[in-house]
Amino acid sequence: MTDAPIPEDEVRPVTILFADIVGSTALGERLQPEEVKALVGECVTMMSRAVEEYGGMVQAYAGDGICAYFGVPAAHDDDPERAARTGLRILEVVAEYARDVEAAWGLADFAVRVGINGGQAAVGQVGAAEPGAVALGDATNVAARLQSLALPGAILVGEATARRLAHRFVLEPAGAFELKGRKTPVTALRLVGPKARGSDAGATPVVGRDDEMAQLLGALGDLVAGRGQIVLLLGDPGMGKTRLLGELHALAGEHVTWLEGHCLSYGGLAAWPFVDALLGWLGAEIGEPEIAVRTKARARLGTLLGDDLEKVLPALGRLLRIRIEGPDDAGGADQIREAYIHWLKALARERPVVVALEDVHWADTSTRELAEAVLDLAERAAIAVVLTAEAAPGSEGAALRLRALGNHGHRTTEISLDPLSDQAAEEMLAVILGSEVDAVTRMGLVREAEGNPLYVEELARALLEGGLEPRGRTWTVTVRADLLPPALENLLVARIDRLPVGAR
Ligand SMILES: Nc1ncnc2c1ncn2[C@@H]1O[C@H](COP(=O)(O)OP(=O)(O)OP(=O)(O)O)[C@@H](O)[C@H]1O
Ligand SMILES: [Mg+2]
Known part of the structure; x- marks a missing residue:
């Protein structure tokens, strides 16, 4: 959770998530009341953990559910996305409980309903003994109502919030609802899941970045000629880092193997961007059943590595959090790094590789360490490391930049995105x-x-x-x-x- 102080009363944008467990009443017929309570309590704890994982704040526990805020005490520019990911994680967590409940007692209707909505809310303190922040207002009321309207196992999102999510998530219209005490009906959408990779196309043509595009093209030319490259794309939020990376991707086309990983503002798994990149190459997603990921890993890595597969698979499996038999010490940071580099080297022998790491100002230590090894590899293999970052002195990303300029200056191109003319x-x-x-x-x-x-x-x-x-x-x-x-x-x-x- 964030360590910023709880703010005094103010009106600010907040994304609110309500989640409520349904089907626990039927459990009461098979179990002792305290057993039901323990089970539901455990489930609620897991839901709260999901909230905290994504940097949200659990405001209240109400019976079988929770209310959580994203944006209190501190706003993040991706609060709606955090709430959406939390909602999806909650569905996953509760689905697991539901499977256990069904297996143990044959009860099929244990599920959770989630409502998410954002907007302006008055945030302030209530309660004297243990004051907690509450966000009051229409946005909160609507979130609560959406939760109660959602079908078990579904997430309903208010329209404005859904618009913020549309570029990253799949949403389906769920109709308009009259809410008590509200003049206009509320349009709700069902949050289905994250969008498949690469389905986002730039809407408007790129303007005013001729020099930067020329620099990118130059680096790409060097890479295709077999010379390792490092490109630093720096700029404030919204300045166009991701967009230029997308343009580079389009230019590179089939000439390179494109690997991409995103650092997350809320951290996520250790070395997540590298997990992200490997999963992308495997054609797998994080929520996929372990057995599917394992099968893809064996198939794709096997084709690439042949007999070397068994050397890298246990360590890469550990990185991906999938179980693969192997020596007990296969999962140390050194082994993971070696295996990852081994894989990249093999890829680069086939054709040039771009390793794009987005938003490295949010990188964690393990990401930075692995990235340093990949920078070193760019000295020996046809690999381009492309980093996007905001200036964030003292961050792991800033350390990476210094490392690139200091140790690999001769193959590093630094592009700072200034304001457009x-x-x-x-x-x-x-x-x-x-x-x-x-x-x-x-x-x-x-x-x-x-x-x-x-x-x-x-x-x-x-x-x-x-x-x-x-x-x-x-x-x-x-x-x-x-x-x-x-x-x-x-x-x-x-x-x-x-x-x-x-x-x-
Ligand atoms: N030169 C440009 N010409 C036209 N549109 C642009 C240009 N640069 C950026 N955009 C558009 O502006 C928006 C913001 O750009 P982008 O997401 O790439 O910024 P960013 O630096 O990655 O921001 P963040 O720090 O939030 O990740 C996008 O919709 C992008 O398509
Ligand atoms: Mg970006």
Whole structure:
């Protein structure tokens, strides 16, 4: 959990998750009340653990359920995503209990219902003895109601929150519901699961990054000629790091083997980005049954490595958290590193390899250590390590950058993404807004966005949705707080939360 102090009363964006176990009443017919209580209690504990895993805060335990906040005490720019992943994890955890319950007592209806919704909530303290933060408001009420409307085993998400999730998750319309005391019906979507990799295509063409693209192309040319490369893509949130990485991926096409791993703001498993990259290459996902992952690992790695398979499989299995018979000491950090490098080397003999690690300012120590070994490998093999990062002095990512510049400077390209020129921002607006919007409005947006492409997109979208209005005599862009696009709002609040208290 975050160690920031609980804030004093304020209105802020919060994502709220309610989860409630159903089917425990039937258990009461087979079990003693205290046995039911213990079972449900254990289940609730597991759900709370899922919340904490993703950096949320459990606010209350109510009977068979929990209420959790993401964004209290500190906002993260990905709070809705954290809530969504938590919800999916909760379904998994409870499904496991349900299987046990069915096996033991033949009861089939043990399940959980989840509701997720975000929005502005008044966050403050209640309770004297052990004060806890509560987030009050419409957003919370809607989250609670969505939970009660969800079918057992399902997650319902409010519309605005669903929009924030749409690029990473599969959602299905679940209808509109009248809620007591609310004038407008609430549109809900069912959260099905994470989207398959690579299904996100850039909507607008890239603008204003000719030099950067030329540098990337240069590095790619060197790689294809067999020279190992290191590329550092640096920039503030929203500046276009991921986008340029995507452009590089598209350029590289079939010439390279593309491996990609994402560092997570909430940590996740140790060395997660490397787990992510290996799973991606195997065509596997983290939630998949162990036996499926094991089968894929044996098949794909076997084809690549032949007789060497048994040398690396136990250690890579340990990294992936799948059981594979092998010597007991196969899972040490050294063995995992050796096995991973062995695999990458074999891949690079087939064709050049790109190892893309996203957002290394969030890297953990084991990720940094393994990444250093891959940087070393770039000296000896046709491997390009591409790192994206925000400047974060003191982070493992910053250490990696220094290592690349210090030990591998001759093959390192550092690209810092500065704000877009006004002209480039205008070009983006022209694509998003078309020619409908007048020049003065467009100029206002350009000024407001300060060259950050994410801001350009979000402000333009807000304008289209009616979230901006002119103010005063001269036309300025004024963002109405209640209509601030959620992505931008979270970004801004997350940024403010990172400031020292006095500077806000
Ligand atoms: N040069 C550009 N031209 C057009 N669109 C761009 C450009 N750069 C970024 N974008 C768009 O702006 C949005 C934000 O970019 P992106 O997600 O790549 O930023 P980021 O630096 O990776 O941010 P974060 O730190 O949040 O990961 C995306 O929708 C992206 O497609
Ligand atoms: Mg990014």
